[in-house]
Amino acid sequence: MSTYGQAMVSEIDEALRLLNCYIIEGYDGSDIKNLLSKIASATELFLKRDVFPTKNNRDNFYSFIEELKTHSISQSKVDFIHNIRLAYNDAKHDPNSVLSILQVKELLENLKLAIDDIVTGSIGRVGSSVRAATTRVFWICAWDHYTGGETEVTVFLPSEYNGFLGAHSVDHVSIHGLKWDDFKADLPNFGTVHPHDGLIPEGQVKFWLSEGDCLTPFVFEGEYSSLIICLSKYLKDVDLISGLAREDNPVNLLQTAVMAVSDAYANDPNASKEVQCASALTLANSQYAVLPKFNERIEHYISKVVDVIDQAPMLVKSALTGPIWSTKDSYDSNESIYRDDSIRTLIDSKNRIVLGVRKL
Numbered sequence: 001m002s003t004y005g006q007a008m009v010s011e012i013d014e015a016l017r018l019l020n021c022y023i024i025e026g027y028d029g030s031d032i033k034n035l036l037s038k039i040a041s042a043t044e045l046f047l048k049r050d051v052f053p054t055k056n057n058r059d060n061f062y063s064f065i066e067e068l069k070t071h072s073i074s075q076s077k078v079d080f081i082h083n084i085r086l087a088y089n090d091a092k093h094d095p096n097s098v099l100s101i102l103q104v105k106e107l108l109e110n111l112k113l114a115i116d117d118i119v120t121g122s123i124g125r126v127g128s129s130v131r132a133a134t135t136r137v138f139w140i141c142a143w144d145h146y147t148g149g150e151t152e153v154t155v156f157l158p159s160e161y162n163g164f165l166g167a168h169s170v171d172h173v174s175i176h177g178l179k180w181d182d183f184k185a186d187l188p189n190f191g192t193v194h195p196h197d198g199l200i201p202e203g204q205v206k207f208w209l210s211e212g213d214c215l216t217p218f219v220f221e222g223e224y225s226s227l228i229i230c231l232s233k234y235l236k237d238v239d240l241i242s243g244l245a246r247e248d249n250p251v252n253l254l255q256t257a258v259m260a261v262s263d264a265y266a267n268d269p270n271a272s273k274e275v276q277c278a279s280a281l282t283l284a285n286s287q288y289a290v291l292p293k294f295n296e297r298i299e300h301y302i303s304k305v306v307d308v309i310d311q312a313p314m315l316v317k318s319a320l321t322g323p324i325w326s327t328k329d330s331y332d333s334n335e336s337i338y339r340d341d342s343i344r345t346l347i348d349s350k351n352r353i354v355l356g357v358r359k360l
Contacts, residue, residue, distance in 0.1 A: 002129070002130050003119075003126065003127050003128060003129055003130065004046070004050040004125055004126050004127075004128060004130055005050070005115070005118065005119035005126035005127060006119070007130055008042065008043075008046045008050070008115055008119075008126075009112060009115055009116065009119065011039070011042050012039065012108055012111060012112045012115065013112075015035055015038070015039050015108055016105065016108050016109070016112075018035060019032075019035065019101060019104065019105050019108070020105075022101060023101060023105075027101065029098060029099065032099045032101055032104055033091050033099060035104070036084075036087060036088055036091060036099065036104055036107075037088060037091070037092070039084065039108060039111070040084050040085060040087075040088035041186075041189040042189070043081065043084060043085075043111065043115075044061045044064070044085075044189075045189055045190070046115075047061075047064040047065065047067075047068075047081075048064055048229075049229065049287075050124055050125050050126050051064070051068075051118060051123050051124040051126060052064060052067055052123075052124055053124055053125060053263060053267060053283060053286075053287065054279065054282045054283060054286055055067065055286060056285075056286045057229060057232050057233050057286050057287050058232070058233055058234075058235065061085055062082075062085065065078055065081045065082055065085065066078070068081070068118065068123075071118075071121055071123050072121060073114070073117055073118060073121065074117070077113060077114040077117050078114070080107075080110035080111055080113060080114040081111060081114050083107055083110065083111075084107055084108075084111050087099070087103075087104070087107055124267070125266060125267045128266055128267070128318065129318070129319070131266060131319055131320070131321050132319070132321055132350075132351070133223055133321065134223055134224070134321045134322055134323075134324055134352060135191075135221065135222055135223055136221075136223075136224070136324075137158055137199075137219060137220070137221050138155050138156065138157065138158075138170075138219070138220045138221075138222075138224070138227060139155075139156040139157075139158055139167055139196075139200050139204075139217060139218075139219060139220075140153065140154070140155060140156070140217060140218050140219070140220050140227075141153075141154050141156065141208050141214065141215070141217040142154065142180065142214070142215045142217075143211065143212075143213050143214050143215070144177060144180075144213040144215065145177070145213070145238075146177070146213070148177075148236075148238050149176065149177045149178070149236070150174045150175070150176065150177055150236050150238050151174070151175050151176070151177045151179075151180050151215070152172055152173075152174055153172060153173050153174075153175055153183070153231055154169050154171070154172040155169065155170050155171040155172065155173075155224075155227065156168065156169050156170065157170055157325065158200075160201070161201035161203040161204040161207075166201070166203070166204040166207055167204060170224075170251075170255070170325065171224075171228070171246070171252055171255065172246055172252075173228065173231040173232070173235065173246060173289045174235070174236050174238045174240075174246070175231060175234035175235060175236055176234055176235075176236045177236075179234040180215065182234065183230065183231065183233075183234050184218075186230055186233065187220065187227075187230050189230075190222055190223075190226040190227065190229065190230045191220055191221055191222020191223065191226055191227065192220070192221040192222060193218055193219070193220055193221075194218065194219040194220075194221065195218055195219070196216070196217045196218050196219060199219045200217060200219065205217060223321075224255075224259075224323065225259045225263075225288075228256070228259065228287075228288050228289055229287050229288065231289055232286075232287055232288060232289040235289050235291070237291055237293075245294070246289070247290065247291070247294035247297050247298065250301075251355075251357050253297055253298045253300075253301045254301045254304075254305070254343055254345070254355065254357065255323050255355065256284055256288045256289070256290055256298060256301075257280065257284070257298055257301035257302045257304070257305045258305055258322055258323040258345070258353045258355070259283075259287075259288050259322075259323070260280040260281070260283040260284040260287070260288055260302065261276065261280040261302055261305040261306055261309060262309070262320040262321065262322060262353060263280070263283050263287070264276045264279035264280040264283060265309055265317045265318060265320060266318050266319075266320070267279065269314055269317040269318040270314075273306050273307075273310055276306050276309075276310075277299070277302050277303055277306050280302045280305075280306070281295060281298070281299060281302060284298055284302070301343070304340060304342075304343050304345070305343075305345065305353075307340065308338060308339065308340045308343075308345055308346070308347065308353075309338075309347070309353075311337075311338045312338045312347055316338075316347065316351055319351045320347065320351050320352070320353055321351065321352055321353070322352045322353030322354065322355075323353050323354070323355045324352050324353070324354055324355070325354075325355055326354045326355065326356045327356075328356055330356070331344060331346070331354065331355075331356025332356070334346055334348060334354065336348055336349070336354075343357070344356040344357040345357075
């Protein structure tokens with residue numbers, strides 16, 4: 001099974017293969033810019049998610065690259081990654097710029113050398129096996145709250161439109177209002193984005209738009225954890241009336257605890273329960289959009305999820321994914337022995353953390 005480090009190296013190899021095809025067969029400027037953009041985004045995500053998973057996700061690309069120097073990565077290799085970042089920024093901010101395909105080829109070859117050193121150094125979780133993805137379709141809709149300079153992004157599970165409220169929301173994250181376009185531009189790095197036409201029932205779209213200050217909804221195909229990681233980059237601390245904050249909802253806290261704890265075990269399955277709880281709390285703050293002022297609320301759920309996972313065999317602990325949502329009947333009929341029915345949480349035979357806490 002491939003590790004996270006090997007997966008990043010393979011992505012660079014594939015980009016180099018495409019470049020060689022372009023050199024032989026011909027290309028236009030957009031081909032090179034798109035390839036550079038994809039690799040730069042993949043590199044940033046690799047550093048944030050796999051190399052330094054506990055560093056604050058809202059820190060910029062530059063700071064993550066610089067952090068490598070504290071892990072014995074040479075200045076020359078650090079500069080190789082900075083060169084990718086700078087070339088991408090130049091291309092993004094100057095649409096008329098022309099990139100030399102040979103220059104980009106050299107940039108990628110040097111990037112691979114830097115990534116090889118990161119893999120050799122076993123920084124973060126780069127040596128861990130890539131966990132199976134729990135990909136599904138989500139509907140995304142957002143509402144601007146101008147007085148607070150905030151946009152509330154709500155995540156829905158697809159459903160038939162019933163003529164009333166329709167789809168069930170499973171989460172919501174408040175982001176900076178001016179960052180909505182940045183979030184939408186960034187999200188394709190975390191999964192696949194589709195327009196809503198033909199994918200979300202027309203009645204559902206009309207209902208959302210009728211609520212006022214509603215932004216155009218769209219469809220995201222990918223992992224729930226990846227979606228929240230992306231949203232977390234643009235998180236805004238908003239003072240809301242009691243009951244309206246994301247952290248006021250116990251189910252949101254449980255879902256976030258599942259993501260953070262499963263990551264903690266993937267990073268170090270041998271650590272004690274106390275260390276897993278501490279690591280998961282750090283991940284909830286840095287990756288999963290939980291503000292530190294709500295730490296006391298999520299610590300309870302982190303502890304409960306750690307207790308569930310700690311029952312499982314070592315190979316299962318490091319391979320867990322989720323959460324996934326189950327109907328009440330499906331949850332109740334599951335015979336897994338790794339569970340805590342007080343929080344409607346279990347580990348199924350596919351190493352997925354299943355929640356039976358929502359009406360579906």
